[in-house]
Amino acid sequence: MGILDDRGIDYYNSYEKVKKPTQGWMAENLPQDYWDKGTQSRKSKEEWFNVNVKILMDRMRQNDSDVHILQWMHGCTIEKTPDGETKFVKGFDQYGYDGNDFLSFNDADMQWVAPVTEAKLTKTKWDSVDILNQYTKGYLERECVEWLEKFLTYSEAQLRQASPPEVTIFARKSPQPDSRDLVCFATGFYPKEIEMVILQNDVPLTESNGVTSSGVRPNGDGTHQLMKTLTIGASDKARYSCRVNHRALKEPVKKDWDGTCCNCASTLGIGVAVGIPIGLLLAAAVAGCLAYVFRDKLRGLLLKRHTSNGGLQNGIANGPNAPLLPTVQTNNGAPANEPPEVIIFARKSPQPDSRRLVCFATGFYPKDIEMDILQNDVPLTESNGVTSSGVRPNGDGTHQLMKTLTIGASDKARYSCRVNHRALTEPVKKDWVEVTDETASNKSEDSGHGSNSSGSSNENLKGIANGPNAPLLPTVQTNNGAPANGQSVETV
Numbered sequence: 001m002g003i004l005d006d007r008g009i010d011y012y013n014s015y016e017k018v019k020k021p022t023q024g025w026m027a028e029n030l031p032q033d034y035w036d037k038g039t040q041s042r043k044s045k046e047e048w049f050n051v052n053v054k055i056l057m058d059r060m061r062q063n064d065s066d067v068h069i070l071q072w073m074h075g076c077t078i079e080k081t082p083d084g085e086t087k088f089v090k091g092f093d094q095y096g097y098d099g100n101d102f103l104s105f106n107d108a109d110m111q112w113v114a115p116v117t118e119a120k121l122t123k124t125k126w127d128s129v130d131i132l133n134q135y136t137k138g139y140l141e142r143e144c145v146e147w148l149e150k151f152l153t154y155s156e157a158q159l160r161q162a163s164p165p166e167v168t169i170f171a172r173k174s175p176q177p178d179s180r181d182l183v184c185f186a187t188g189f190y191p192k193e194i195e196m197v198i199l200q201n202d203v204p205l206t207e208s209n210g211v212t213s214s215g216v217r218p219n220g221d222g223t224h225q226l227m228k229t230l231t232i233g234a235s236d237k238a239r240y241s242c243r244v245n246h247r248a249l250k251e252p253v254k255k256d257w258d259g260t261c262c263n264c265a266s267t268l269g270i271g272v273a274v275g276i277p278i279g280l281l282l283a284a285a286v287a288g289c290l291a292y293v294f295r296d297k298l299r300g301l302l303l304k305r306h307t308s309n310g311g312l313q314n315g316i317a318n319g320p321n322a323p324l325l326p327t328v329q330t331n332n333g334a335p336a337n338e339p340p341e342v343i344i345f346a347r348k349s350p351q352p353d354s355r356r357l358v359c360f361a362t363g364f365y366p367k368d369i370e371m372d373i374l375q376n377d378v379p380l381t382e383s384n385g386v387t388s389s390g391v392r393p394n395g396d397g398t399h400q401l402m403k404t405l406t407i408g409a410s411d412k413a414r415y416s417c418r419v420n421h422r423a424l425t426e427p428v429k430k431d432w433v434e435v436t437d438e439t440a441s442n443k444s445e446d447s448g449h450g451s452n453s454s455g456s457s458n459e460n461l462k463g464i465a466n467g468p469n470a471p472l473l474p475t476v477q478t479n480n481g482a483p484a485n486g487q488s489v490e491t492v
Contacts (some may be wrong), residue, residue: 004151006192008218012042029154052492056097058160059118071096076144082333086149091140095492103492110137122235122492134249163223163247165189169198169242171261178234180261184242187225192216195245198230199254205230234264332469337423338398340364344408344417344432353409357432362400367391370420373405374429375413380405 002010009026012019019038021027053070062068074093078086094104103112103119108360114123126132165186174253184198197204198211205211221477232240245252340361347356359373372379373386380386389402407415420427 001313004148004155007155007190009151010038012046014046017043017046023155025154056118059121064336069096071100074140074144076140076148078145078148078237086145088141088145091137091144093136094139100398104131105136105140107137107140110134119492122154123489131345162246163188163246165188165194165226165246165253167242167244167253167255169240169255169257171257171264173261173264174231176231179231180234180264182232182240182257184228184244184255185225185226186244186246188221188223189225189246190223191247192223192224192395193247195229195252196224196226197243198228199241199243202239202241204243249344260400276377283434327372338363338365339423340369340401340419340421340428342417342419342428344415344430346432346434351406354406355411357405357407357415359403359419359430360400361402361419361421363398364400364421364423365398366422367399368422369399369401371401371403372418373403374418375418377414377416379418 001008008022010019010021010023011057017039019035019042021030021035049070049072053068056062056070057064057068072095072277074091076091077089079089081087092104093107095102097118101115103114103122105111106113112123112126112133114120130419137292163227166188167184167186169182169184171180171182182198184196185192186196196213199205200209207213210230212229214225214229216224216226219225219315227240230240232238240257241254243252243254341363342359342361344357344359357373359371361369361371369391371388374380375384384405386403386405391399391401393399403417405415407413415432416429417432418427418429
């Protein structure tokens with residue numbers, strides 16, 4: 001789920017498998033290409049979670065019969081200076097496991113922090129990949145801030161507008177004998193501050209009179225809902241009403257109860273499936289009584305709370321119910337030819353006075369591919385020191401391949417990466433342009449890339465950690481500008 005201040009702006013779930021806007025201004029200002037690429041990014045991240053939560057379960061010797069949760073949250077905070085400039089305040093990129101802190105990124109020293117012993121192995125793995133930490137810092141301090149400013153501009157007009165609540169009062173069958181539950185329900189309001197009272201003969205009732213409150217809860221579309229309940233006798237003849245006040249209302253709304261009970265004469269109960277999120281339970285509890293009256297008025301009532309890479313993501317391992325790997329298909333269901341995205345860059349080598357030149361292709365299908373590193377247009381082979389990762393799965397049905405060559409820090413030869421694939425009309429050749437360490441650390445989008453280091457070059461990089469076939473590169477995904485930090489360089 002992507003969140004701007006206290007409003008959800010987009011979501012993705014493992015059922016629909018589509019990234020969707022929850023605010024009108026998101027849909028209006030961002031092209032379909034943004035949502036398509038965001039969907040692919042979140043599908044990859046979903047599979048990454050499924051794989052890694054199982055790894056953590058094994059690492060902690062946990063039982064497969066239990067449900068465990070891996071969470072990821074990242075974002076940034078800004079403030080406006082008196083002269084109108086934007087000031088970066090802080091960035092956060094952190095993981096939690098089963099409700100406890102697991103791993104977080106220290107933006108100041110570009111290192112991962114492991115608060116628990118089980119996370120130290122992950123810290124060591126991720127800290128060993130300089131390009132990952134450089135990108136994460138750059139993303140939090142620059143790219144995230146840029147997108148936050150853009151979203152604030154898009155949403156400015158709507159955020160200034162308060163949304164009034166829809167209010168209803170009704171009674172439903174109570175689990176207590178000879179009783180019914182009187183419900184006052186308000187939904188679709190923004191901001192979340194609201195006043196609600198149940199009145200008996202125009203006298204406000206409180207908790208001491210038996211009134212219970214759900215508390216204000218999110219709908220999922222940026223608005224909120226609140227429900228208060230009072231159990232009364234089946235033969236109670238008092239006058240009951242619901243009074244609600246909110247800043248978007250010119251005056252308080254008062255709704256009188258008509259004395260009827262929507263399901264007291266029926267033996268049909270309202271079924272709530274085990275595992276439905278809390279916000280949905282509240283909606284389900286009233287849906288049976290409201291569906292035929294307020295179906296067109298209640299906003300967000302049956303929206304589920306979803307996860308996304310713009311805010312909080314959950315990965316739940318649940319035995320045989322884990323999602324299957326998606327495949328790349330055309331509209332008629334047949335496998336599609338997908339061309340590779342290709343980049344070439346250099347990163348720091350563990351060998352002194354050396355650099356590791358990397359040719360990387362990703363997102364291609366089928367997996368058959370040809371790749372050469374060229375020195376002054378001459379193909380190099382294993383005898384020249386070229387090493388290959390072998391073709392590895394991304395997790396979305398496509399594949400990736402990486403070849404590397406260690407070169408001297410002062411090497412002045414011309415290097416390039418040439419790739420051929422059946423989905424290409426002709427081979428792709430990318431030339432390496434040297435990027436200094438200073439440039440790499442100051443440009444979040446570059447992350448040490450060579451000539452292909454512009455934002456467009458790494459929009460579509462895909463990657464999914466998958467045991468021994470884990471990708472060797474971080475998946476720097478911008479989803480055509482979507483605020484996504486695809487930092488899953490390896491399994492945890």
